[in-house]
Amino acid sequence: MDQSADFFDPNNQKAAQIREQCAMETLDDLLDYILNGNGSVGIFDATNSTLGRRKQIMERIRARAGPELNVLFVESVCQDRSLLESNMRLKLSGPDYQDKDPYAALEDFKKRVAIYEKNYVPIGDYEEENNMPYVKMVDVGRKMISHQIKGFLAGQAVYYLLNFNLAPRMIWITRHGESLDNVAGKIGGDSDLSEAGRKYAKAMTRFIDKQRTEWAIRQADKMANTHFPPVPGDHTPPNPYFSSDFEHNNFCVWTSMLKRSVQSGQYFCDEEFEVKQMRMLDELNAGIMEGLTYDEIRTKHADEYLRRRRDKLAYRYPGPGGEGYLDVINRIRPVIVELERMTDHCLLITHRSVARVLLAYFQGLNREDVADLDCPLGMLYQLEPKPYGVEFKAWRYKPEKDDFDYLPLYKLRRATTNPQLN
Missing domain, CATH: 3.40.50.300 (P-loop containing nucleotide triphosphate hydrolases)
Structure with a gap:
């Protein structure tokens, strides 16, 4: 037609x-x-x-x-x-x-x-x-x-x-580096990073700094090689909200208040990155089950274990401060609004439950999919808002290379290993 x-x-x-x-x-x-x-x-x-x-x-x-x-x-x-x-x-x-x-x-x-x-x-x-x-x-x-x-x-x-704004910018989402509690199989808690976690934090800092520079160069090159209004045959339209003063673009790094997240962001230079801690990015609070392994939960709190398995999205951990995914969704709402408002680049170093909510929002997934999204350690997710949707990329940390590999066909999917537990 x-x-x-x-x-x-x-x-x-x-x-x-x-x-x-x-x-x-x-x-x-x-x-x-x-x-x-x-x-x-x-x-x-x-x-x-x-x-x-x-x-x-x-x-x-x-x-x-x-x-x-x-x-x-x-x-x-x-x-x-x-x-x-x-x-x-x-x-x-x-x-x-x-x-x-x-x-x-x-x-x-x-x-x-x-x-x-x-x-x-x-x-x-x-x-x-x-x-x-x-x-x-x-x-x-x-x-x-x-x-x-x-x-x-x-x-x-x-x-x-x-x-709302259409300023070109990058939003990065990752979980903290491996913690001592991760090694022990415990949920929640506030432990330090392991040696592998510190290695990830250093590699991530180098990688993000490099990506920031390369992104700015690509944007500047795009502006220099296009015309406004376009000329016949011009197929690389620039974003009119992009400022040529790209070298001064601010880059925010937001961590949670928990040690494993704070320590994952500690290697960013304060003169080049604006590092801030936010309690809203804290991991889902497991109430009386904080610090337990999933095997301990299954044996000591069998009824709660089964309740959570039946409806993970609606389940709330019992005890003082206990939360569920619906609580995390409400807690993260102001963070999402701020990400929509800001024109700066931003890296969020957070935890599995929070990363799941953020990724589901920017990918337009159903709320029912949030609690079971596969979101392992060692992944960096790159989101770039566009006039027609959000461009999504994923990078996986390779310890043997101490660097990140780009995953060109990566799509968010449901966890397949013990999905009722994570």
Whole structure:
């Protein structure tokens, strides 16, 4: 199907009918997901830029779901012409223009935007007269306008938009180096690193420092060898949010408050890296079972062992301070918001339960998958936010080489060895 600018011209009656049918069928699928499936939140991504379309959406939702389903309209406006041009350039990496010449694609997208502008009715008066919640974001967060924002989810959505950015940066996630308790097979605790753990910490420090330098060089080279606006045949569009002052990009290293995590980050130079300890990154607290081996738990607390095995996600360790995965998910929420907000590189040296939650979030996995993700010691996970998703890479530490190997086809998977225990 032709999806050039002409397809979005309202005078093209056949295309208009197709777009309208696609929009409403997609909306019905979303409502089926919420009303008849397991969905709690749906995002209807369509060009709802006319008052008629927004009225049609509300009529369809109210007809099927009644007044109980909350609706929040989100409008993004670019008044800064250079920012608009930049965002158009980012559009070229999306599915509409995949594998097409950037110059021709940008010219076509500009025509599409011009067509939208002719019929565009901004969110505002009608929505306010009819008490319809909305949030308007101007110039990617320079200014935010909200109306009738009520309830937890709507408030969280606005808070997320306030902290959202597309600055190119790296997020690294790893577990601490091997600890003495790891060697003894004990869970929890606050032991020191083993000799192997210290060796990992030193190798990781060298590797991250090298990756930081290489990343900056790649970004600078990309900027130097592309053009803005693009020229015909230009297939490496730069990220317009990238600053040429790459040498001064900050790099944060966040550890937990536990010794094995703090010691894993101790070799980073304070002048080059901003090292900080955060209690939110601490390992899941095992309550009365802290410091026990899994064999000891199975023999001394057989009932608890079986309860956890039946529902690991919902299970909470008994005793003072005992936690479960749902507690960790709630505890990590502010860390995730900060990672979305910040423009600096960041390395998180944490623990298995926390690493599982962070990786599941950035990979868009289901909550039910969190508790059983395979997340062994000696792995470094690299995440790079992009306009269309997060680029994911994995590296494995090789003690014999004292360095890391890149795993090109690595995918997160469920643990296969004693999954009920880890």
